[in-house]
Amino acid sequence: MSALLATVRRRVVGPREELPARIAFAIVAFLLIVVAPSMLSDFRLGLLAKYLVFAIVAVGIALAWGRGGMLVLGQGLFFGLGGYAMAMHLQLAEAPDGQPPAFMTLTGAEHVPGIWGPFESTAFTLAMVVLLPMLAATLLGLLVFRSRVRGPYFAILTQALAAAFVIFLVGQQQFSGGTNGLTVMTFFGLDLADPDDKRTLYLIVVAVLALVFLIGRQLVRSRYGRLLVAVRDAEDRVRFLGYDPTLVKVVAFAASAGMAGLAGALFVPVVGIISPASLGIVPSIEMVIWVAVGGRLSLAGAIAGAVLVNYAKTELSEQLPSAWLYGQGLLFVVVVAFAPRGIAGIGEWLRENRGRLRRGRDATPAAATTVEEGA
Amino acid sequence: MSPQPTPPRAEGDPAIRPRHPSDPPQTPPEKAGEPLLRIRGLGVQFGGFHALTDVDFDAREGEVHFLIGPNGAGKTTLVDIITGLTKPTTGSVSFDGQQLVGHKEHRIVHFGVGRTFQAATVFEALTVGENLDLAASYRLGLRRLLRQPRGHADAVVEALEVTGLADEVDKSAGALAHGQKQWLEIGMLLAQGPRLLLLDEPVAGMSPDERTRTGELIRYLARGRTVLVVEHDMDFMRRFADRVTVLHEGRILRADATVAEVQADPTVQEVYIGRARDDRNSAGRSGAAAAGAPAASDDEEAA
Ligand SMILES: Nc1ncnc2c1ncn2[C@@H]1O[C@H](COP(=O)(O)OP(=O)(O)OP(=O)(O)O)[C@@H](O)[C@H]1O
Ligand SMILES: [Mg+2]
Numbered sequence: 239m240s241a242l243l244a245t246v247r248r249r250v251v252g253p254r255e256e257l258p259a260r261i262a263f264a265i266v267a268f269l270l271i272v273v274a275p276s277m278l279s280d281f282r283l284g285l286l287a288k289y290l291v292f293a294i295v296a297v298g299i300a301l302a303w304g305r306g307g308m309l310v311l312g313q314g315l316f317f318g319l320g321g322y323a324m325a326m327h328l329q330l331a332e333a334p335d336g337q338p339p340a341f342m343t344l345t346g347a348e349h350v351p352g353i354w355g356p357f358e359s360t361a362f363t364l365a366m367v368v369l370l371p372m373l374a375a376t377l378l379g380l381l382v383f384r385s386r387v388r389g390p391y392f393a394i395l396t397q398a399l400a401a402a403f404v405i406f407l408v409g410q411q412q413f414s415g416g417t418n419g420l421t422v423m424t425f426f427g428l429d430l431a432d433p434d435d436k437r438t439l440y441l442i443v444v445a446v447l448a449l450v451f452l453i454g455r456q457l458v459r460s461r462y463g464r465l466l467v468a469v470r471d472a473e474d475r476v477r478f479l480g481y482d483p484t485l486v487k488v489v490a491f492a493a494s495a496g497m498a499g500l501a502g503a504l505f506v507p508v509v510g511i512i513s514p515a516s517l518g519i520v521p522s523i524e525m526v527i528w529v530a531v532g533g534r535l536s537l538a539g540a541i542a543g544a545v546l547v548n549y550a551k552t553e554l555s556e557q558l559p560s561a562w563l564y565g566q567g568l569l570f571v572v573v574v575a576f577a578p579r580g581i582a583g584i585g586e587w588l589r590e591n592r593g594r595l596r597r598g599r600d601a602t603p604a605a606a607t608t609v610e611e612g613a
Numbered sequence: 614m615s616p617q618p619t620p621p622r623a624e625g626d627p628a629i630r631p632r633h634p635s636d637p638p639q640t641p642p643e644k645a646g647e648p649l650l651r652i653r654g655l656g657v658q659f660g661g662f663h664a665l666t667d668v669d670f671d672a673r674e675g676e677v678h679f680l681i682g683p684n685g686a687g688k689t690t691l692v693d694i695i696t697g698l699t700k701p702t703t704g705s706v707s708f709d710g711q712q713l714v715g716h717k718e719h720r721i722v723h724f725g726v727g728r729t730f731q732a733a734t735v736f737e738a739l740t741v742g743e744n745l746d747l748a749a750s751y752r753l754g755l756r757r758l759l760r761q762p763r764g765h766a767d768a769v770v771e772a773l774e775v776t777g778l779a780d781e782v783d784k785s786a787g788a789l790a791h792g793q794k795q796w797l798e799i800g801m802l803l804a805q806g807p808r809l810l811l812l813d814e815p816v817a818g819m820s821p822d823e824r825t826r827t828g829e830l831i832r833y834l835a836r837g838r839t840v841l842v843v844e845h846d847m848d849f850m851r852r853f854a855d856r857v858t859v860l861h862e863g864r865i866l867r868a869d870a871t872v873a874e875v876q877a878d879p880t881v882q883e884v885y886i887g888r889a890r891d892d893r894n895s896a897g898r899s900g901a902a903a904a905g906a907p908a909a910s911d912d913e914e915a916a
Contacts, residue, residue: 461750462758464743468736475734478696480722480751480805489755 262538270444280433285552287440287508289545290447291501296529296544297447297454297537298497303526304534305458306490307470309389312396313498313525314517315403316371320499321512322407323370325420326354327363328506332424341415351413360426371499372492379488388473400522404514419513422506430507443504447541450497454537457493466490498525527570532580539582546581647710649674649839650695650809655704657690664690665863668704672809672856677835679850680843681875682860683884688843689731691860692811696728697721708809722751727807731814731843733794737787741778741797744786745769748801772800775833777826792823799830810834813843828853851876859884 274286295313302308329339330350337343338350356362378399382392407414414420428435457463469476469483476483506512515521524547532543547566555562577583648671655668665687672678680688693699695706697718706713711724735744742765749768750758765773773779776796781789786797795815802810812831816824824846831853834840844850850857850872857875859867861884867875875881 456761457759459761460759461747461753461762462755464736464739464747465758467738468747471736471738472734475730475736477718478722478728479748479801480719482717482719485755 275437280436283440284436287443289548290443291504291508292548293541293544294447294450294501295498295525296540297450298494299525299529300534300537300540301454301457302490302494305463305466306487308487308491309393310396310494311393311526312400312522314400314522316495316498317502318403318517319371320367321502321506323357323363323366324503324506325422325512326357328422328425329420330358345412367503368496368499371495375492375495376488379491383484383487397519401519404518407514417514419511421511425507430510439507446500446504451537527566530570530573530580533582535579536582539580542581648672649709651707653705655701657694657699657701663863668865670858671869672839672841674839675835675837676855677831677840677842677853678856679854680841680858680860681850686860687863688860689813692728692813692843695811696726725808727802727805728811729798729802729813729815733798735786735794735797739786740783741786742782744797745772745800745804749804768804768806772804775830776800792819803834808838810838810840815842816846816849824849
């Protein structure tokens with residue numbers, strides 16, 4: 239007994255399949271950094287960059303929704319905050335010194351408007367891209383979680399905020415570019431029309447995604463990550479463990495918002511434009527669909543979901559534009575009804591069954607009741 | 614020991630009259646022999662229904678204090694009020710001089726009060742070790758929570774040892790047997806390091822052997838701590854209680870008595886023990902059956 243306890247005391251607590259995960263990470267990194275740029279056309283690489291930008295949003299959603307049980311249906315709001323912050327900076331950088339951006343001069347503006355001013359600074363912009371969404375999510379979370387608003391009410395609230403943000407942007411045309419949005423041509427010295435520069439931008443996106451994934455994984459594997467799962471499954475019980483569930487949820491919600499903001503900021507140079515069409519109700523729901531398809535309990539699954547669903551969208555909408563909308567809806571329903579663990583669930587199912595086979599034929603199915611949650 | 618009357622009530626005693634929001638915080642000076650938990654004039658209504666009326670209750674350090682009473686007597690409600698889940702309509706709850714009423718649930722845990730639930734609730738998606746580790750870590754700041762834990766804290770190892778769950782440390786808590794879940798919940802409580810532990814029906818649905826082990830666990834917990842046990846099982850109470858308080862229809866029927874006193878009390882027998890005996894004799898089982906449906910159906914799970 240005491241020998242067992244001594245080993246328990248010393249042992250590393252946490253997931254044990256460290257090595258396969260690292261190998262998989264290295265393979266994917268190699269594919270993205272070396273293989274993809276040499277194999278894909280400039281056009282296809284640009285599309286992949288966009289999918290990977292979406293994957294950054296997906297990691298945040300997997301964290302807040304998969305781990306924390308918060309169905310975030312309005313990530314477009316945070317995506318937009320990051321995107322517009324970046325677009326404002328890039329437009330100011332492209333305009334002649336002290337001049338307002340091009341779209342404003344068309345309507346006769348002569349000065350840079352007050353709220354645009356601070357975005358002249360690179361450091362301020364880079365900070366705001368992440369902090370603005372995080373701050374918004376923190377305030378919203380404190381307000382909402384404290385009054386114990388959960389489930390569908392929370393989901394609808396986030397959705398409404400994303401819709402309100404779109405209405406605000408459309409209404410403030412003189413500052414926001416209205417429905418046209420903001421267009422950019424350069425990104426910190428990179429010429430977005432130049433194939434080599436676009437390749438550099440692609441690599442920046444890959445690096446940011448890797449960073450976001452590693453941050454997400456650290457969150458999931460830490461004590462905090464377990465606490466988040468505990469709050470998801472039995473929020474009221476967590477209070478009697480001495481934790482305030484409000485704060486636990488706010489941290490995950492803010493982290494997911496920060497990731498969405500970062501993604502929005504990269505979306506601007508990758509696509510060259512940000513407009514309300516990219517962050518309203520429909521895009522916000524689509525973001526959740528990527529994660530549902532990929533597997534909300536798995537960060538890697540969420541990334542795969544974002545890339546695959548968006549790839550399918552590109553392919554299908556080239557051939558049958560109207561079919562995609564229905565196809566996507568159907569996909570969502572099928573996943574929710576029949577494969578709640580998504581694509582990641584397939585891998586886990588294979589792993590479990592292989593284990594069952596290895597244990598031998600006489601092992602009863604009931605023996606494999608525990609379902610491990612992959613990171 | 615002679616029967617102790619409920620403490621006399623003085624008109625001007627601030628601890629007795631209903632607390633008013635404008636009252637200053639009640640922090641009386643530490644007195645020797647002062648009960649760790651001191652409840653005065655507690656009452657709660659649920660939409661006109663008086664679930665608790667004028668409840669006075671004391672528990673001292675180091676004792677195992679049983680709270681018994683028929684179904685619907687208000688036992689769980691009392692635990693809910695102490696731990697901040699339910700707000701009382703009147704009265705005060707002071708723990709080690711600290712007023713608990715009005716504090717949030719997680720704050721009360723930080724004061725040193727922990728509880729288990731009538732239906733054992735553990736985090737089923739986490740392993741046994743992770744459940745205990747979370748319980749032991751609630752004082753850590755966010756920065757340390759964000760780190761990946763290495764090894765188990767002493768409190769976790771102790772909890773594994775006394776609950777006998779060391780072999781199951783990596784098992785998911787959802788896969789534990791019913792009795793083991795209840796032990797895990799008690800282990801989590803222990804890992805929290807509280808001074809007052811409130812156990813709501815810790816042996817419901819357990820086999821006789823498991824009951825004995827749980828009783829021993831409770832005696833272990835009581836070293837230097839106060840344990841308040843809500844239980845229906847009279848036999849279990851006889852074996853492990855230091856003091857007993859009987860609650861009936863939201864009122865204290867017998868406060869802070871010994872097991873012998875409670876058993877000899879005709880009123881208590883009438884409302885509770887008498888019925889328990891009858892049920893036990895007819896059912897051939899322990900007093901868990903006395904309280905009727907929920908406890909009785911628990912026995913099936915144990916089988
Ligand atoms: N939130 C609530 N709203 C309305 N009535 C309640 C509430 N909580 C408890 N009650 C009622 O208060 C009474 C006391 O309930 P309580 O759960 O405290 O009893 P108990 O002594 O724990 O019973 P048991 O032995 O069945 O667990 C019951 O009649 C119950 O229906
Ligand atoms: Mg009860």
